[in-house]
Amino acid sequence: MPETLYGPFHVVLADGDLSPTQRLRIAGSESVDGHYMVDFDVPLDMVVTGDAWTVEVAFLNRDDPPEWITAVFTRSTDLNANGELVVELQSGLDNSPSWGSAHFRPGILLVCTSLDEVINPAPGPNPYDFTVPERG
Numbered sequence: 001m002p003e004t005l006y007g008p009f010h011v012v013l014a015d016g017d018l019s020p021t022q023r024l025r026i027a028g029s030e031s032v033d034g035h036y037m038v039d040f041d042v043p044l045d046m047v048v049t050g051d052a053w054t055v056e057v058a059f060l061n062r063d064d065p066p067e068w069i070t071a072v073f074t075r076s077t078d079l080n081a082n083g084e085l086v087v088e089l090q091s092g093l094d095n096s097p098s099w100g101s102a103h104f105r106p107g108i109l110l111v112c113t114s115l116d117e118v119i120n121p122a123p124g125p126n127p128y129d130f131t132v133p134e135r136g
Contacts, residue, residue: 013044
């Protein structure tokens, strides 16, 4: 199922079953709408902007004829060491009961870091950043 994000994000494919039988689809953005094939040789690292946009991962099953099956995301939200909002999207299939299933794929991990300055304000000066004057 598509996952909706709001505002600008830096999206990176961090881990997963990198296979050309998977694709990522971004819709509703201001700049990078489209399908992107997930592949070993093509790093996925992009900035996605827009008020509200969706991201979706689909897997090509092994049936005859093959068809694209939309993955389900597990979403986790956290703050990184810089205080930036990070949304991790781990894809998988809700209809994959076992490793032996023809539809099963371990999925991929997308790390989406918010670039919204309202959510991630620029840090001010560190109040504990001081120097001891030199003594001559």
